[in-house]
Amino acid sequence: MEFLDYAFMQRALLAAVLVGITAPAIGIYLVQRRQALMGDGIGHVAMTGVGLGFLLSTSPVWMATAVAVIGAVLMELIRWYGRTRGDIALAMLFYGGMAGGVMFINLAPGGSNANLNSYLFGSLSTVSEDDVTAICLLAGFVVLVTLGLRRQLFAVSQDEEFARVTGLPVRALNLLTAVTAAVTVTVAMRVVGLLLVSALMVVPVAAAQQLSRSFAATFAIAVAIGVTATIGGTVTSYYQDVPPGATIVLLTIAVFIALTALAAPLARRRARALAAAHPVGDPAECMIPATRERDGKVGV
């Protein structure tokens, strides 16, 4: 455990744990709403923020947060208003964000795409004290929202139309989800990078689903997988000199594959148990009196 003696590793591990918690925590609602790739889109938009940060010599993390939040709000507005051309508008937002990032960073004094690289794919060893402070604050916000409002976010993500009739502020909650996803993207940016963020939002949730029947259990297992993978990836990259972001993502995918292989026999057993517990279930649909009667009359 000698890696714990280095200050940069302590910072890296703290950041990694926070990413392991927050990315699946907001990702589960995105998956529930079938917007699994929203995190990827926000990541593209956040590149403009990183570029602007370099150009204006301010913190790229806070600048990326600001731009990602604006991008996420725009995406949500496009979802409301742009019905048929929504996907085209989103594509323009994503690729505009990416092109803006490349452009701004090249305009910045002494800036080149090499600076961008550590934000695109993550670079734990360069995480600064200021970065860690920002990541802690932002992660706190994400945890507060995803846990504190879990029933409301669950209801809105499960069935928006019904949520409206429970009097929930559906639009405000949708916006909050988008903003929280944007914040998570910037939390994870230094660890796994903007292009790999979405994997950590989606894959742990998909892996957890192989084992769970309830939303609460899926949430808990996904966060456990996220934290395990981020710590595992960070430590591996210390010993093996491999890029941490890629290691973390490959680890979560390995977990997904392992759990999927394990889950098949488990699901069969559960189905048998269910069939035994509810022997009647639905009646066999081989006899429907109403239809028979109609057939008799119409046949004349």
Added chain:
Amino acid sequence: MSEPVISLRGVHAELGSRPVLRGIDLTVGHGEVVALLGANGSGKSTAVRTLIGQVPVSHGEIEIFGTPRQRFRDWARVGYVPQRTTAAGGVPATVTEVVSSGRLSRTRFGVLRKTDRDAIRHSLELVGMADRAKDSVNALSGGQHQRVLIARALASAPELLIMDEPMAGVDLASQEVLARTLSEQVAAGTTVLLVLHELGPLEPLIDRAVVLRDGCVLHDGPPPKAVGQHALPGHDHVHPHAAPDTEPIRTGLLS
């Protein structure tokens, strides 16, 4: 009669640029069971969606419990059962988790107390799904899923139930449970607005039928008596009381 529970006056609505509702009037009185009938595309689901605020209204007024819909906040008094297709999340959820959403309108900040948990269990008992409380909704049949959605609507102990095609794709056993649950609710004084494709097994409960065609009210009165081929089960129960190209009938009862 006291003030109506639901009142739509001259409601127009568009989906995209296509007018779907072209000035409909609909009143549902306290304790009434009203069926909203019509063919596919007649606007019956859209009418309900304007009522709950999912579809914006371009003209006209909507009141719920005598309050303009924009200012209506007392949503715990309303239970809603959407078309089943709208309610499928991408993450597994148990029957209890889904039904708990229906109780949110009675909680403060989404915190469930013991009375809330009791109410959730009770509404599952009403639809005969208490033994499946911990199962994933994905493991249920269409009819069982529909019963869960009705339990969710009942969880806030509403005075008004709005149901969009509650019998669509539901097996016979569940249809019987649903009809029984609904008649218990009606006997207890609940007001019901049902969107239906045909009257079907709920026919004995229905006080009044409103038939829509092309976004206009075509008939408002006692449920149309089925005759001849129309009486056959499974028949699409729409009665063209006027030729399609004539003006919609204004009954005068509602204005």
